[in-house]
Amino acid sequence: DVQMTQSPSSLSASPGDRVTITCQASQDISNYLNWYQQKPGKAPKLLINDASNLETGVPLRFSGSGSGTVFTFTINSLQPEDIATYFCQQYDDLPLTFGGGTKVEI
Amino acid sequence: QFQLQESGPRLVKPSQTLSLTCTVSGGSINTGGYYWNWIRQLPGKGLEWIGYIHFTGSATYYNPSLSGRVSMSIDTSENQFSLDLHSVSAADTAVYYCATGLGFNWFDPWGQGVLVTVSP
Numbered sequence: 533d534v535q536m537t538q539s540p541s542s543l544s545a546s547p548g549d550r551v552t553i554t555c556q557a558s559q560d561i562s563n564y565l566n567w568y569q570q571k572p573g574k575a576p577k578l579l580i581n582d583a584s585n586l587e588t589g590v591p592l593r594f595s596g597s598g599s600g601t602v603f604t605f606t607i608n609s610l611q612p613e614d615i616a617t618y619f620c621q622q623y624d625d626l627p628l629t630f631g632g633g634t635k636v637e638i
Numbered sequence: 639q640f641q642l643q644e645s646g647p648r649l650v651k652p653s654q655t656l657s658l659t660c661t662v663s664g665g666s667i668n669t670g671g672y673y674w675n676w677i678r679q680l681p682g683k684g685l686e687w688i689g690y691i692h693f694t695g696s697a698t699y700y701n702p703s704l705s706g707r708v709s710m711s712i713d714t715s716e717n718q719f720s721l722d723l724h725s726v727s728a729a730d731t732a733v734y735y736c737a738t739g740l741g742f743n744w745f746d747p748w749g750q751g752v753l754v755t756v757s758p
Contacts, residue, residue: 533703566744575735575748576685587746619685623743627701630685 534558534622538631545638551607553634555598555620563599564624570633571616579618580605612638640664642736642749650730650756656723660736660749667717668693673742674712674719678732679751686732690742691719699742726756 535558545551555565563583568576578587580596583603593608607614615638620631646658660674667674676688689700691710700708704723712719723730733753737745 564743568745575737575751576745577748578744578746581744621685621744626699626742627689627703628687628742630687632684 533627534561534625534629536620536622536629536631538620538634540634541632542635542637545610545636547610547612547638549610551610551614551636553605553618553620553636555603555605555631557601557603557622557624559624560600561622561624564622565596565598565603566621566623567594567596567605568619568621569614569616570619576619607636610636610638640738640747642738642747644734644736644749644752646752646754648752648754650726650754651758652727652756653725656721656726656730656734656754656756658721658734658736658752658754659718660720662717662719662738666714667712667719668714671740672738674710675737675739675742675745676710676721677735677737677745677748679735680729680732688721688723688734728756730754731756 537556565583567580570576579590584596595606617633617635619633641664643661650656673690675690691698695712707724709722733751735751737748
C-alpha cells in the first residue's frame, strides 16, 4: 500500500495567517493526489484534485502543489470558517489511501 | 449532481454482519464511468477506504486490510448500492460513508455518514 504521511497532525494559527500542510507519499505517485476538508460532524469535501486543481466554488485562498512524493496544501489568509481537518488522498495505486489528517485550529 | 444517503442498523453485535445501503438521488446509478464507494472513519481517527463497486456490478475492489470480510452489491432498479461487512468486532465501530466519483480517483460527493457501533 502507498503510505501517506501528513504533517503536522495539528496546528493553531490566527486569522489572516498562511497555513501550510505537507503530505508525503511512500512512493512516487506523480500528481495523483487530492485534498479534502472535513468540518466537525460532516463528511469530507473535495477541495483539490490532481494535486493542484481547485474544485469549482472553492475559495482561491486554497491551493495545492507538488508531484512525485511531496505535496503541499496552503491556505492563504486563514479564515474562521476554515477550521477543519484536512486530509490528502492518493489514487496512484490500489488500495486508495488517505493521510492521517491535519487539524487546523484558531 | 448526485446526492447520497446511508441507511442501516446503528448497532451490530460482535461476530454478526454489518449491512448498510446507500441510496442515490439526483441521477442514475447507471451513469457511465462512476464508481460507488464505501469509506469508514474510526472514532477520532483517519479515513479508510473499504472499496468500490462499478454500476455493472461486475467490477469490485475490496481493501485487503479488511481480510476478505467485505462484499458489495448494487441494485440499479432501486438506485442503491450496499455494503456487507462480516464477522465484525468492536474494532469495526466507525462512521461509514458512501461516496462516488468519476473513475476511482477521488470521492465527490459523499453521503452524510452513519455511525455504526459494534457492541454486545
